[in-house]
Structures are given as structure tokens and as C-alpha cells.
Amino acid sequence: MTATEAPAPATFESLDPRTGDVVGTHPVHDEAAVRAAVARAASAAQWWDGLGADERRGLLLAWRAVLVRKLDDLAGVVVEETGKPIDDARLELVLAIDHLDWAAKHAEKVLGRRKVAPGLLMGNQAASVTYRPYGVIGVIGPWNYPVFTPMGSIAYALAAGNAVVFKPSELTPGVGVALADTFAEIVDGRPVLQVVTGFGETGAALCRAPGIGKIAFTGSTATGKRVMAACAESLTPVLVECGGKDPMIVDADADLDAAADAAVWGGMSNAGQTCAGVERVYVLDAVAEEFTAKVVAKARGLRAGSGGAYGPMTMAGQVDIVRRHVEDALARGGRAVVGGAESVQPPFVEPVVIVDVPEDSSAVTEETFGPLLVVNRVPDVDEAVRRSNATAYGLGASVFSRARGEEIAGRLRCGMVAVNGVISFAGIPGLPFGGVGDSGFGRIHGEDGLREFARPQAVARQRFPLPVPVTSFSRTAATMKALVGLVRARHGR
DSSP states (O other): OOTTSOOOOOEEEEEOTTTOOEEEEEEOOOHHHHHHHHHHHHHHHHHHHHTOHHHHHHHHHHHHHHHHHTHHHHHHHHHHHHOOOHHHHHHHHHHHHHHHHHHHHHHHHHHSOEEEOOOSTTTTEEEEEEEEEOSEEEEEOOSSSTTHHHHHHHHHHHHTTOEEEEEOOTTSHHHHHHHHHHHHHHTTTOTTEEEOOOSHHHHHHHHHOTTOOEEEEESOHHHHHHHHHHHHTTTOOEEEEOOOOOEEEEOTTSOHHHHHHHHHHHHHGGGGOOTTSOOEEEEEHHHHHHHHHHHHHHHHTOOBSTTSSBOOOSSTTHHHHHHHHHHHHHHTTOEEEEOOGGGEETTEEOOEEEESOOTTSHHHHSOOOSSEEEEEEESSHHHHHHHHHSSSOOSEEEEEOSSSHHHHHTTOOSSEEEESSSSGGGGOTTSOBOOSGGGEEOOBSHHHHHHHTEEEEEEEEESSOOSSOSSSTTOOHHHHHHHHHHHHHHHOO
16 A cells, blocks of 8 residues: 555445355444535435425335335345345335335424414414424434334434434444435435444444434444433434333233234244344233143244244344343243243244243343243233333333223333234334333334424414513513413412
8 A cells, every 4th residue: 555545444244144144345434434424414404404395205205116116125135134034024114115105295294384372371472383304313223123113213304304324233234225225316316315334333423423413223222321322422312212021911801812823923023133022921820821822832833044934143142142031031940831942043043932930030121132932920910010010121012802902001111002913003104113211212103203303493473562561671560460460360260
């Protein structure tokens, strides 16, 4: 290398977790590169916002059409980088496209100017609220659903009039690049949606970058706290969607076939790597034996690997967590009815179902993020609710009950509940998605999701002056006496 040559930028490889084969090479964007991307996005954001809601809607719907046309190509990238079955990748894209459609079509109504009643005392004012874009939104996405989850922020942020700089997981960078490339086709290459790739430091640089209006993060609770700390330095607002330890409650009158099917799919699909998947099941004693038998029959029919029901553990380190949870549950007296410690065969984990696991086991208290389902008996619904809520997490939950599903749902400390279904709330674009406690705060999806990426601006316009000024140094004692008398007459009874 001569003195005038710049050093080659650092790169990293994206691997197929099934085989370890290299499927892509991507740059490690450093702080300077991230800041440059944010600066480009800030300029593009002005153009994007200036288009107005109608034109943005048209372009977003055109992007929707490109995603539909290239659905199988994009699904192929997802499969290469996550190892999940092709139809799971297609389902992820279908859901993301539906959410994009909803956000594009509802943004103007949700975020447009709305009148507000000024009240008696300020009756001379015309009041309104508008929702203005932040400018540039930084999105830090996960690897388990590398299209659907970040699109819950990207699509809604774009619909709200923002530009986006997206940092995908280092395990799925090619998915992020492919998404941005499809959008670039619609906006003639303008940097409205850009991707920066790399590891944790790239994400940290995005949090610190001048010009970032808000960060939307999805990932672990521990990383979420670091994101918040980085953003606190500049008072950058954050939306944090972290993990969960989601319970399912099976009531005595539940449809047990449907509940067992939902428990196994919610716990095992995507190799259990679903933040709102089912990790704990609390089933009433009266139906526990029958329900468990149905779960066992379904789970024993599943296989991981090529041609199987689900793929590998996308992140190699997660295998050790699954193994530790299985071993701890068994060591504390849990009984494996499907699989066991021998089911952990990296990079795959075969289905594991363990019953009668003590509530202080790590398999109950910590997020497993693998195909391990804990099934515990409870004497009644009150105990099921108590155990469901006895965790720092609070993302989603499922309830199976013919007579009192919504009643039970209302007692659960979490952001979303599926009644007689599993994870159904995530597929409904109009419903907000997010958690409480260690599962984070803020919401994606729905009207709340659109407003999450816009700042409210209140405007009060004087229509005519008051005969007796109140907010003026010309105010008299008689004016205040009349005002106080009016308040006492109206509100003092």
C-alpha cells in the first residue's frame, strides 16, 4: 500500500447457520460512515416529508408491489442467513407487506391535523394538533425475524414522513441490504432508507450520531439498556422492544386440541426463536393430563433440520442457553416428556417438553429463545395468572378458554394477549405491539406505532380578543374576580 492509498474498509462475512458457508460479505461501518449516512438521510428526509401524505402513500404502495414481486428472492436471502424453512420466510414477508400496506393507507388519517375543543375559558381560541416527523429514525433490528420485526418500525417511520437508517443484525445483514435496495428502486436511489452494517459498535455509533431524531431498537433486554444509555447522552428518545417469557394459560373448558397445537407451534416454530412465542404453559389440573398428552403427540412429530419443521439456532451462542435451561429444569425435578439434554445437537435443537418444572428454574425465569416448552399444572386460574405475572418480562401471552378468555386476558401484565390463538396480535396491523417491564416500552404497529414516529405539535390560534384580557399585565383585580367566580360556578359543585 502506498502512502496515498487509503486502507481497505473492514468487512465481515454472513454465514448460513445450517452449514457455516459464507453467503455474503459486508462492510463494517465505523462512526464516520454512520454519521455520513445520517447526514445523507437528513437531507433526504426533507424531500420525503415535502412530498406530502398522498405522494408518500403512493410510493409506499409501489414499494409494497416490488416486495410482492420479489417475495421469493427476498425469502431466499432470509433462508440463507437464518436457516429457517422457506415457507416461514415467505410468511414473514407476507406479514410485513400487509403491515406496510396498512401504514401507508392510514398515516394521513392518524397523523393529520385534528381539531381540539378549546374549552370555556379559552373559547376565543382555535386549537389543533398535528404530528410532525422526527426527521431521521435509526432502526436497530434483530436476526430472528429480520424482515417482519424491523419493518414494524421502518414502514411506520417512513409512512410518518421520516427517513430511516437501518442497522440490521450482524447475522442477517444481507436481508437489510436487500430491503433497502427494493425501496431505492421506488425513490430513484434517494437515501430515504439506508443500511449500515457491522457489529455492536456500529449500532452504538447510530445511537450517538448527530441528527438522529429517535432510535427504535429490538433485541435483548441487556442490549436495550445499553442503547438507552447511549441515547441518554443526547436525550435522543428511544423505542425499546426486548424479549419475553410469554405464558399460555389453558382453562378447564379450553379446546384442548387447538390449545395443544398453538402451544407447540408457539413454542417450536422458528426453532423457538420468537420473542412473543410460548415458553411457559399453565394448564389447570382438571385437563392437564389430556392436554399434555396432546402436546407430546404433536411435539414428537416435529424434526429440526433440512426438510424439518424448523431450522437451526441462528445464533450459535443461543445453543448453550437452551442446553443450560434444559439441564437446570431436569436437575430441579422437572420431567422430560419429549426430548431432553440429548436434543441439543448444534446447530439444531430437537423439540423438548418438560413438565412439573419449579418456578425458580432458569427454564421458567429466563428467556430461553429455543424449542423448549415448560408445561406446569395449576389448581385454578388465579394461580395461573399469578405465575404468569411473576416475571420481570411482560411482552405477550395466550389464553385458551371458552367462557372467560377476555376476562383472564385483562388480568395479565403484558402488552398483548391472544385469546384462543397464539401470536395472532402480531399479524393484525391495527393493533399496537410492545411490552412492559424488561420487555421494553413504546409501541410499533397500529395507530400507536405511527404516532411513535412523529412528535405532536399543539397550535392555539386566537380567533378574537377577549373583552377582558387575562394573560396581560393590563389585567385587573375585577377581571380575576370574575374569572374565579366563573370557575367556582362551573367546577366547584
